[in-house]
Structure formats: structure tokens, C-alpha cells
Amino acid sequence: MTVRRASRIPGLQRDDLVRGEAFIDGAWVGAESRISVENPADGLVVGDVPDLGAGEATQAVTAAQDAMPGWQTLTGKARGQVLRRWSELMLAHAEDLARIMTAEQGKPLAEARGEVAYAAAFLEWFAEEARRVNGDILTPHASDKRLTVLRRPVGVVAAITPWNFPLAMITRKAGPALAVGCTMVVKPSELTPLSALALARLGQEAGVPPGVFNVITGQAAPIGDVLTGDPRIRKFTFTGSTAVGKMLAARCMATVKRVSLELGGNAPFIVFDDADIEAAVDGAIASKFRNTGQTCVCANRFFVQAGIHDRFAAALAARVGGLRLGPGLIGAFDQGPLIDARAVAKVRAHIADAVGAGARILTGGQSATVGPLFFQPTVLVDVRPDALVNREETFGPLAAITRFETEAEAIRMANDTSTGLAAYVFTQDMSRGVRLSETLECGMVGLNAGLISTEVAPFGGVKESGMGREGSRYGLEDYLDLKLVCANVA
Ligand code: ADP
Numbered sequence: 001m002t003v004r005r006a007s008r009i010p011g012l013q014r015d016d017l018v019r020g021e022a023f024i025d026g027a028w029v030g031a032e033s034r035i036s037v038e039n040p041a042d043g044l045v046v047g048d049v050p051d052l053g054a055g056e057a058t059q060a061v062t063a064a065q066d067a068m069p070g071w072q073t074l075t076g077k078a079r080g081q082v083l084r085r086w087s088e089l090m091l092a093h094a095e096d097l098a099r100i101m102t103a104e105q106g107k108p109l110a111e112a113r114g115e116v117a118y119a120a121a122f123l124e125w126f127a128e129e130a131r132r133v134n135g136d137i138l139t140p141h142a143s144d145k146r147l148t149v150l151r152r153p154v155g156v157v158a159a160i161t162p163w164n165f166p167l168a169m170i171t172r173k174a175g176p177a178l179a180v181g182c183t184m185v186v187k188p189s190e191l192t193p194l195s196a197l198a199l200a201r202l203g204q205e206a207g208v209p210p211g212v213f214n215v216i217t218g219q220a221a222p223i224g225d226v227l228t229g230d231p232r233i234r235k236f237t238f239t240g241s242t243a244v245g246k247m248l249a250a251r252c253m254a255t256v257k258r259v260s261l262e263l264g265g266n267a268p269f270i271v272f273d274d275a276d277i278e279a280a281v282d283g284a285i286a287s288k289f290r291n292t293g294q295t296c297v298c299a300n301r302f303f304v305q306a307g308i309h310d311r312f313a314a315a316l317a318a319r320v321g322g323l324r325l326g327p328g329l330i331g332a333f334d335q336g337p338l339i340d341a342r343a344v345a346k347v348r349a350h351i352a353d354a355v356g357a358g359a360r361i362l363t364g365g366q367s368a369t370v371g372p373l374f375f376q377p378t379v380l381v382d383v384r385p386d387a388l389v390n391r392e393e394t395f396g397p398l399a400a401i402t403r404f405e406t407e408a409e410a411i412r413m414a415n416d417t418s419t420g421l422a423a424y425v426f427t428q429d430m431s432r433g434v435r436l437s438e439t440l441e442c443g444m445v446g447l448n449a450g451l452i453s454t455e456v457a458p459f460g461g462v463k464e465s466g467m468g469r470e471g472s473r474y475g476l477e478d479y480l481d482l483k484l485v486c487a488n489v490a
Pocket of ligand 1: 188
């Protein structure tokens with residue numbers, strides 16, 4: 001059954017990119033029961049999608065399984081051509097995709113445009129890599145044997161993705177999966193399904209065959225049960241919170257699925273006395289306040305050396321105080337709303353905890369008047385190392401600064417966390433930069449750099465931040481199994 005809904009997102013060139021149906025086996029699938037999608041900037045409904053469950057999830061897995069033989073026997077070049085067309089269509093419709101994203105997610109339109117380009121770049125990158133999935137011939141261990149190592153697609157992939165990057169977190173998985181010949185079922189966040197469905201629509205137009213890429217919308221738990229439990233799924237890839245990721249990964253072990261996890265971070269941002277202060281402030285704004293503080297690589301703990309502390313804090317507060325807040329579809333702003341009331345409450349709780357223990361607010365600290373989910377970007381100083389904000393990821397626009405004296409102290413505090421995704425170091429002493437890059441327990445280091453994500457480099461974390469890498473040539477490995485052929489030639 002098909003339920004059509006007119007778009008409630010203004011200014012689109014193509015209203016049909018706002019879908020009211022899920023995408024299974026190349027067909028648009030509706031349902032009476034609906035989930036509303038709201039704009040966090042004003043609470044208005046911008047669309048609605050089918051509230052599907054375990055039955056439809058199983059159908060999607062069947063479709064992906066059935067599509068696998070045809071897709072994987074295409075040449076890498078042919079799969080790459082489809083991925084490239086898909087990427088080109090994303091860019092051709094970048095403005096519509098950006099508006100849809102801002103409407104359901106809240107990020108400033110300029111950032112949404114940036115994410116569309118970033119997301120399309122994963123499809124383009126893996127379109128190129130599709131032709132380079134090579135195996136090996138090994139020197140045999142016996143004269144009557146020949147050893148060949150094939151790299152084969154793992155099989156049907158299930159992906160569960162978050163709301164903070166509604167397109168890129170899907171293409172970063174779909175690019176490598178489809179490039180090597182896997183098929184997939186994606187469950188996007190229930191908060192941002194419209195971007196995922198627009199992506200599916202463009203994939204269909206790019207010639208992705210039915211069943212190769214499926215998007216299912218609905219309740220997380222029953223769909224999640226299928227995606228982690230169905231034995232036909234051979235790989236499960238998740239981006240989201242640490243708690244949910246751990247729980248879902250544990251379920252995957254019953255059928256021994258390959259698992260990739262991109263979970264939470266608690267990134268340290270370390271500024272040494274010898275840092276270029278302007279570069280450090282630029283880096284802090286980019287790392288901390290992008291997506292209104294809602295990225296897993298956002299700086300979360302600022303450690304600033306005593307000699308530069310006051311100057312850095314004052315310069316950062318001045319910049320943060322000038323950030324413009326507002327609804328992204330209406331004007332050019334630097335900060336959007338937070339995703340929901342729980343997110344606002346967390347920022348508030350982190351500030352209250354720090355201030356209760358003696359921290360001072362340099363700027364911000366309160367809800368903004370723009371709307372209930374807007375919060376003033378905030379800078380705190382004199383934050384204790386054991387404050388809540390230093391122990392938990394805030395996922396909001398709060399820069400909490402803790403002072404330190406020595407390099408050893410900074411390293412100890414930075415590594416004192418169960419997660420290890422990104423870390424940022426600002427220093428003009430390159431020996432120190434190299435030392436810290438090696439010593440910090442994390443998957444990615446920004447050395448005098450606040451933005452580190454690109455499709456050409458491996459993204460991922462250590463410790464409880466996850467397992468596996470996305471993007472780059474390393475990102476292909478998570479979708480490939482090695483297969484040995486030992487031939488007797490006697
Ligand atoms: P966040 O806190 O960033 O929203 P979540 O981990 O809750 O992160 O969400 C990331 C993704 O995980 C979303 O697609 C969400 O629907 C999904 N999810 C959350 N809980 C479950 C669950 N119990 N089973 C399956 N998926 C889930």
C-alpha cells in the first residue's frame with residue numbers, strides 16, 4: 001500500500017524527494033500507522049513515515065539476500081558506475097537534500113550543504129575503490145600446493161544509523177558495502193528518516209538494483225531484533241550511543257556476525273602554552289560547535305595549560321558569544337537547536353554540576369529565547385577534572401575548560417576515560433605533537449586541526465568508542481572476508 005504525503009518543507013525543487021514510504025526491494029512501502037518527523041527548531045511536523053516492524057524488516061533482509069548473487073557478480077567497475085551516478089545525483093540535488101536535512105535535524109543550512117558533499121564523497125570514493133578489491137597469491141608451503149587468497153563480500157549487511165549526520169552515516173557504510181558486492185538493509189534514526197529515504201530515491205534513480213539497498217522505518221527495538229538476530233545478515237554496522245551499540249553488538253554474537261561500531265567519544269582538546277592561540281580558537285569552534293556540539297568527535301574536555309589559559313578562554317568566549325542561533329531554514333545561522341529536550345537537559349545538568357563545584361560561566365549558560373530546544377553556546381572555566389562534563393559526552397554546545405600545568409598531567413587527564421575516539425592537540429612544538437599523537441589513547445588525532453573527518457582517511461575509535469574503521473581503503477576491509485583456496489597441483 002502506498003500512502004502519499006505532500007511535502008511540508010518549503011523551497012524544494014523536487015517535492016518527491018520527501019518520501020512517505022519505506023524502500024524495500026526496489027518498491028515504496030507504506031503503512032497506516034505513521035511516525036511523525038518534527039523540525040527541532042520549531043516543533044512543526046515536516047513529514048511522516050511508516051511505522052514498520054519485524055515483518056517488514058524480515059522482508060527487507062530477504063530482498064537483500066535475494067539481490068546478493070546478481071550484485072556481487074557484477075564487475076567492480078559496473079558497481080562503481082552505479083555508486084558514482086548516485087554520488088552525482090546527490091550533488092545535483094544537494095540543495096534539496098540539505099533543506100530536508102535541516103528540516104528534520106536542525107543543523108544550519110550551510111552545515112547541511114557541507115554534509116551532503118561529505119556524504120556524496122563516500123559514494124564517489126568507494127565507486128573508485130570498487131575496482132581495486134584484489135586478492136593475493138602466496139608462496140606455497142609445499143611444492144604440490146598453490147595458495148590463493150580471495151577477498152569476498154561478507155554478505156548481507158544491516159546498518160543502524162543516528163540522527164546527527166543523517167546522510168553521511170549511511171553513505172559511509174553503503175559506499176564500501178555496495179562497492180565490494182554486499183547488499184544492505186538500513187534502519188535510520190526515527191528522528192531523521194527523511195534524509196535516508198531521499199537518499200534511497202536517488203539510489204533508485206542511479207540504478208541501484210531492487211533489494212541491494214533497503215531503508216526500513218519504524219520502531220527501533222523490533223527492527224533492531226531482526227537486524228541483529230536474522231542469521232542471513234552477516235555483518236552488522238552501527239553508529240550511535242555506546243550503551244545501545246554494546247547491547248546490539250552482544251546480540252549479534254548469537255549468530256557470530258561481523259560487527260563494526262562507531263560509538264561515543266569524550267574528546268580531549270589540549271592547548272599548550274606554545275600554541276598559536278588563533279588557530280586553537282578556530283579549531284575549538286570547528287570541533288566543539290559544529291552541529292551545535294552534536295558530533296561524536298566534538299571536543300568535550302578542554303585542557304588548557306596555565307600560561308595561555310586566560311587568554312585562550314577569553315578569546316574563545318568572545319568568539320562563542322558571537323555565534324548566531326536560529327532556525328536553519330529561515331536564515332544563515334551558526335547554531336541550530338538541539339535534537340530534543342533530553343539533550344537540552346543534559347547540557348543544563350553538566351553546567352549545573354560544574355558550577356556547583358566552583359566553575360565560572362564566561363559566556364552562555366542558559367536556554368536561548370529562539371525556541372525550547374535552543375541553548376546558548378557556553379564556555380566554562382575552573383572546571384574540576386572529575387566534573388560530570390569531563391566524565392560524560394555532553395553532545396551539546398558547552399566548552400568546559402580545565403587548567404593544567406605539565407604535559408604529563410594533560411596526557412593523564414586526557415587518557416582517563418573509557419572511550420577513545422578523537423583527540424585534539426594544539427602546540428607549535430612538533431616534537432611534543434608527535435609525542436602526544438602516539439600517547440593519546442584514541443583513533444584519531446587532530447594536531448593543530450579541529451576538523452579531521454574526510455572520506456580518504458580512516459574514521460573510528462579505540463577502547464569503548466568502537467571497533468572497525470570507516471572511510472578510506474581501510475574502510476573496505478570491514479566488508480570483506482578472506483577466503484583461502486589451497487589447490488593441489490600434484
Ligand atoms: P543517540 O543517543 O545518539 O540518539 P542511539 O544509540 O539511541 O543514539 O541511536 C542510534 C540509532 O540506534 C538510532 O537509529 C536508533 O533508532 C537506534 N536504536 C536505539 N535503541 C535501539 C534498540 N533498542 N534497538 C535497535 N536500535 C536502536
